[in-house]
Amino acid sequence: MNGPEVRELHGMAQFEAVSLLYAGIWGTPPEQAPMSAEVMRALSHAGNYVAGAYEGDRLVGAAVAFFGEPLGTTMHSHITGALPGLGAGLALKMHQRQWALTRGLKRITWTYDPLIRRNAHFNLTKLGARPEEYLRSFYGAMDDAINGGDESDRVLASWDLSAPPPAPGDPGIARPEGAVHAVRDREGLPELAGLDAEYVLVDLPADVEALRRTDPAAAGAWRRAVRGALGVLLDEGAQVLGLHGRRSYVIHRRPRTSITPTTRETP
Missing domain, CATH: 3.40.630.30 (Gcn5-related N-acetyltransferase (GNAT))
Incomplete structure (x- = not known):
């Protein structure tokens, strides 16, 4: 190469x-x-x-x-x-x-x-x-x-390592039908939502490194939001299928009762 x-x-x-x-x-x-x-x-x-x-x-x-x-x-x-x-x-x-x-x-x-x-x-x-x-x-x-x-x-x-690497230029995963946001980017800040869906989206900030320099409170809000959604879902055994649009984790889990992602700090 x-x-x-x-x-x-x-x-x-x-x-x-x-x-x-x-x-x-x-x-x-x-x-x-x-x-x-x-x-x-x-x-x-x-x-x-x-x-x-x-x-x-x-x-x-x-x-x-x-x-x-x-x-x-x-x-x-x-x-x-x-x-x-x-x-x-x-x-x-x-x-x-x-x-x-x-x-x-x-x-x-x-x-x-x-x-x-x-x-x-x-x-x-x-x-x-x-x-x-x-x-x-x-x-x-x-x-x-x-x-x-x-x-x-x-x-x-x-x-x-048993799977071949993705082809160059792979655009990432498409948004599954019925996918629901657990964390959505709203004008640069995370918006949390309750969810009851098999496929879940977790948005990422545009540039968290810049936020850590210029707006530490916003950077911290993003960390807590992603921790409270992605972290909780991975703890429960959900599977991350890929990244959609270079900005959103696409997560698959079994449907169950509604979950509201939490921003509570873990001990």
Whole structure:
């Protein structure tokens, strides 16, 4: 495929370059980068996955993953960061996929911020991964340029390596007939609704990262709304089918009595 060249990394100078790249992407001081060179060195030496994407000699992306449970079938991708507009993120995930398949693995998992539209589109529509679990404040409050001090709710996504990746340009899933909004975008704020439908839609904010900088209260309202809808439905065993229109999770559940999504904080 066209795009950056991806290769495994093994040297301290390479790991230090990745750590600096991550610091730049996440907007942290170098000494507070999301992952240190020393940890990457240990993971790589133990046989785990550490890879970088290059445009010529320039590092433009990197990913770190380690083996997970069930052993022999799963790899957990802990962090992937890429500069925008170069295709490095997709190149890294496809390289990671082939690396895992070569070792007989059947799936790759990772966590992502369920409020960031482009991440949801990339994970669900471009890769074909599916959310399995809603993790409330998984890392606690994170005060970097992306998370902006908000609680770090995450979704655990699972990528079935036995299924072929979606075709390039896949538009995502169509809106099912009879689908009802649990969370709807109303002039930039979440509107919650009761529901009694087999198919449920959960809208995402247009740019939650900007809201965290300019309107933390609105960003918090979105987090609580999505937590109270997507989180509750995943807890109940509902299945996320995909993303509609690059903005709405499409969720399938068994019809039952009416539910009103809650914004109540969990203990």
